[in-house]
Amino acid sequence: MEKNLYGVMAEFDTATELVDAARKTRDAGYTKTDAFSPFPLHEIDEALGIKRSILPIMVFFGGIAGFITGIGLQVFVHYIDYPLNVGGRPYLSFPSMVPPAFELTILFAGFTAVFGMLFLNGLPRPYHPAFNVPRFALATREKFFLIIEGTDPKFEYDGVKSFMVSLGPQEVFDVDE
Amino acid sequence: MADSGNFQAPAEISRLRTLALGIGGIALIVWAVGLYFNPEQALRSWLLGFIFWGGIAIGSIGVLMLQYLTGGAWGVVIRRTVEAGSRTLPVVVLLFLPLAIGLTSLYEWTHLPPTDYTVQHRGWFMTQESWILRSAIYFVIFGVIVYLLNKWSAQQDRTDNYEDAEKFLGRATAFSGPAMVFYALIVTFAVVDWVMMLDPHWFSTIWGLLFVAGWALSCFCFSVTILAFLSDKAPMNRVLGKRHFHDLGKLMLALTMVWAYFNFSQFLIIWSGNIPEETGWYLTRMAGAWGYIGVILVLFHFAFPFLILLQQDFKRKAKRLATLAVFILILRLVDMFYLIAPNPRIDTHGFEQGAFILSWMDFVAPVAVGGIWLWYFFGQLMSRPLVPVMDPFLEKAIEHGQGH
Numbered sequence: 001m002e003k004n005l006y007g008v009m010a011e012f013d014t015a016t017e018l019v020d021a022a023r024k025t026r027d028a029g030y031t032k033t034d035a036f037s038p039f040p041l042h043e044i045d046e047a048l049g050i051k052r053s054i055l056p057i058m059v060f061f062g063g064i065a066g067f068i069t070g071i072g073l074q075v076f077v078h079y080i081d082y083p084l085n086v087g088g089r090p091y092l093s094f095p096s097m098v099p100p101a102f103e104l105t106i107l108f109a110g111f112t113a114v115f116g117m118l119f120l121n122g123l124p125r126p127y128h129p130a131f132n133v134p135r136f137a138l139a140t141r142e143k144f145f146l147i148i149e150g151t152d153p154k155f156e157y158d159g160v161k162s163f164m165v166s167l168g169p170q171e172v173f174d175v176d177e
Numbered sequence: 178m179a180d181s182g183n184f185q186a187p188a189e190i191s192r193l194r195t196l197a198l199g200i201g202g203i204a205l206i207v208w209a210v211g212l213y214f215n216p217e218q219a220l221r222s223w224l225l226g227f228i229f230w231g232g233i234a235i236g237s238i239g240v241l242m243l244q245y246l247t248g249g250a251w252g253v254v255i256r257r258t259v260e261a262g263s264r265t266l267p268v269v270v271l272l273f274l275p276l277a278i279g280l281t282s283l284y285e286w287t288h289l290p291p292t293d294y295t296v297q298h299r300g301w302f303m304t305q306e307s308w309i310l311r312s313a314i315y316f317v318i319f320g321v322i323v324y325l326l327n328k329w330s331a332q333q334d335r336t337d338n339y340e341d342a343e344k345f346l347g348r349a350t351a352f353s354g355p356a357m358v359f360y361a362l363i364v365t366f367a368v369v370d371w372v373m374m375l376d377p378h379w380f381s382t383i384w385g386l387l388f389v390a391g392w393a394l395s396c397f398c399f400s401v402t403i404l405a406f407l408s409d410k411a412p413m414n415r416v417l418g419k420r421h422f423h424d425l426g427k428l429m430l431a432l433t434m435v436w437a438y439f440n441f442s443q444f445l446i447i448w449s450g451n452i453p454e455e456t457g458w459y460l461t462r463m464a465g466a467w468g469y470i471g472v473i474l475v476l477f478h479f480a481f482p483f484l485i486l487l488q489q490d491f492k493r494k495a496k497r498l499a500t501l502a503v504f505i506l507i508l509r510l511v512d513m514f515y516l517i518a519p520n521p522r523i524d525t526h527g528f529e530q531g532a533f534i535l536s537w538m539d540f541v542a543p544v545a546v547g548g549i550w551l552w553y554f555f556g557q558l559m560s561r562p563l564v565p566v567m568d569p570f571l572e573k574a575i576e577h578g579q580g581h
Binding site: 056060087095096098099 | 441444445448449451487489
């Protein structure tokens, strides 16, 4: 049984209890944790000690890549591969290159945001072990859940289980893989 | 019921008010000396000051309507600041008078011969009486908007229940929609008259939007500065949170980008069209010292604030955001200088047409206009509570700011 254990889950009745429990979990030194709630909880990131996402930085560099691609494409097309005289202007006309470069900046930044978000979230993922607990379906309605994952460096079944019970939850479940 | 605590402005505002009047008064006297010796330059510098400070006032009218239309916490906390800005309209009209009186010393078109093709085609539109009449109409329409929005806001303060308070909020919101359309049109007409006609032979159809966006940016930068100053003093330290500044910083970022977008659109269209009637305006501004000012604007009015404002942490710190806001305001003044100063002059005093001229009055006049305007602004800011105390969304707005 322990071999196939994904983690230990606790069920709470209110958001406040969940946030308090999350805070204690972080203070106890657990890092591979996750919380589930029917609505967004702004405090939970800070309570669980979740670090700021690196997504904004990825998006910034995605945008820069788009800008360079845009300029590079136009320099290649209009100057190197097929120079074409348009209205007597120089082949390298920076003003005319700005709109396509701008659009590619946005396109690449947008793609980085969407696909980076999916990647960082581990999506798409059709199945999650948390659903092995039947009561977990209530996470979309009225209950609040906290998981300490088995991959946590401090994870040790009995200790985690008794720690979870000490948080005063409604119920504690083993989550099978 | 809202927290009906004391939301009066702190005493520091009153001290700043006296200081503004003192500095403004001295600068006004110095400027008057300049007016005696070189009326054209003095009036052109005055126009620079008027477009910059009057722009904050007129931009405040736009932002006031905008926040009624969009709603949101930033609108509730910024409302009294922009309302005070909008109520400076009487002093803006007063500051406009030197331009109307000195019309023939400032605008080249008042000296054009009747054979000039712009005079022939524009006819009555480009006569002195129609210019003054139009400006009067602009101020009357602005006045109606300012009067009504401020009246309802004051009535809302005096209500004692949320049903009545919501009624006044609803009225202001319903009014702001159509009024916004008139606002954008009036600003377009006004800046064509006041600024674009300095060069009677040049035209740009995006001109009005440059100012709608630019003045809104001025207003945001100015309001952020005022709010950051108030944020660590009672009573606003109970209201303002880092998320309010985060939201205002985002709007500053958006408007910085819009400013660059509109300016580049104008440049790209003229560059692509490449016809002599239009390119002259940029040829002047890309030559010599004007060209360096153009580069400074691209780098420091757009690129630098853009990169700084992209960072989330920066926008959440009130004082840092206010420092950048003051920096952008200075660049706004440089931008106005770039639009106003290189235009053709009636008497060039021996300079070549389009030569770089930076007069000492370009510094003194904006200080004079600003001192007088700020004196009136601070007076208006003190005259009402610093937050709309009966607004149904006030508590939610305060709560929003305290989150993270």
